[in-house]
Amino acid sequence: MTVPGLDLSLLGWHESRAGDLPPGAVPARVARVDRGAADVIAAGGHHHAQYAAPLRRAAAADPVNLPCVGDWAALTVLPEGRHELAAILPRHTSLVRGGVGRVSRHGLSGDSQGQVLAANVDVVFIAEPALHATDFADLGRIERLLALAWESGAEPVVLVTKADLIGEHLPGLLDDVAAAAPGAAVHAVCSVSGEGVDLVRSHLAGTRTAVILGASGAGKSTLVNALAGREVMETQQVRAGDGRGRHTTVHRELIALPGGGIVIDTPGIRRIGMYEMSQGVDLAFSDIEELAAGCRFGDCGHAGEPGCAVLAAVESGELPERRLDSWRKLQREAAWIARRSDARLRAEERRRWKTIHKSMRGQSRP
CATH class of the missing domain: 3.40.50.300 (P-loop containing nucleotide triphosphate hydrolases)
Structure with missing residues (x-):
């Protein structure tokens, strides 16, 4: 579908990704995104491509599935000659912020994503x-x-x-x-x-x-x-x-x-919300994690417990109190996000089982 010319390896393409491409598609890297479309770079040059229906549905369910700059995508050509993004290939890294609301026909919801x-x-x-x-x-x-x-x-x-x-x-x-x-x-x-x-x-x-x-x-x-x-x-x-x-x-x-x-x-970032943190906060505050290894209690919360090595470092001036306050704030935020995520997963599981039970009841009727 494209005339070979540009060496995509110069943009970071590895042939090991080729197995993720659906039949008839070629790789393209997303250079810029617009509403419902993206500018991409493929072997034959630059193209403006619309999102395929499955991609739009996935993005409507969760904005994380939206194509993003840096993504590798599966590019196809429709019979009328238009280009289309059929799928986003698995990401090896992704920089995700929280605090993005779900958009529906009723407007912006409070379920931040x-x-x-x-x-x-x-x-x-x-x-x-x-x-x-x-x-x-x-x-x-x-x-x-x-x-x-x-x-x-x-x-x-x-x-x-x-x-x-x-x-x-x-x-x-x-x-x-x-x-x-x-x-x-x-x-x-x-x-x-x-x-x-x-x-x-x-x-x-x-x-x-x-x-x-x-x-x-x-x-x-x-x-x-x-x-x-x-x-x-x-x-x-x-x-x-x-x-x-x-x-x-x-x-x-x-x-x-x-x-x-x-x-x-990127444009200037005003709001920097956390999103499903697992190790990010611990790595950003590795100095506090190292100090915590010297606390008397393994579950020390660094909030007044006896033998707290972190508080001792603050008192001695080794650790700025500002930094401990920042750690506490991000830990609270990460914990809240984890609880919200767990609650959302539980709610989705309940809805799934309700649908299954309703279907089973319908099948059992004479």
């Missing part, structure tokens, strides 16, 4: 501008994004952008950010001067895919342009006085970089 921000990414760049990151609340935002990144299965990397704006205070800020991001690399970046851009590029060796997350004005699009060596994303000048930029990116887009590597630029 997940939204996939990017799929099949190897690296999650968390961009936080230097002037913002001096605020403790924004260290909390870094921690929250790290939890999402660790949960996705990708490698998190924190980028302190606009590093030129903070002058001699940069080393201290980097120390604070590193303390809030154990296990993750932390780089200072100034996309305008080029400082740190090569360090960022080093995480994109070969055909690795990265997504850049951060608030509006964090310099994400400017960084993409610096990595590409030309202007591929629109940017705006920072405001005078506070050094903050204005939001320009309004959609997620996959961009292949010269020399190798793929990057996904």
Whole structure:
């Protein structure tokens, strides 16, 4: 259906995925999504493809099933010549946030669900501008994004952008950010001067895919342009006085970089909800988990129990109290999500059995 030309391995395609393709379909990577359709890249070039009916039904049941930038999809051609996405291939990583409501004919429901921000990414760049990151609340935002990144299965990397704006205070800020991001690399970046851009590029060796997350004005699009060596994303000048930029990116887009590597630029994130956490919070707070191993009680909640190594670290100054408060907040949120998920599964199981019993009663009638 397509004329061979583009080597999809440059976009991260592996032939091991070919077995997931339905008959008559070819692989394509989702570069941008629109309502009910997506721009994709296949061996024959770029195509605009509508969603097939089964894909629409799956997405209506759960937004996590919606095609997302970075997805590998099965692309087919209809008899009239239109392209269609028949299915989304299994994701090897997915960055999912919570707090997305189900949309029905009655409007937005209160049953919040997940939204996939990017799929099949190897690296999650968390961009936080230097002037913002001096605020403790924004260290909390870094921690929250790290939890999402660790949960996705990708490698998190924190980028302190606009590093030129903070002058001699940069080393201290980097120390604070590193303390809030154990296990993750932390780089200072100034996309305008080029400082740190090569360090960022080093995480994109070969055909690795990265997504850049951060608030509006964090310099994400400017960084993409610096990595590409030309202007591929629109940017705006920072405001005078506070050094903050204005939001320009309004959609997620996959961009292949010269020399190798793929990057996904994203709009600024205002709300960062957790979604079905299993290990993300523990990995984002691995320092607290290590301290907890020294607590007297195995089920210590670090809330006043005797022999608590975590509280002792707070008292000694080894662990910032702010960080413990952030851990508690995310743990409560993750526990609430788990309870809600369990309740939803129980309700779905009850509905399923009611349907089965009703069908059986109908069959037993003479």
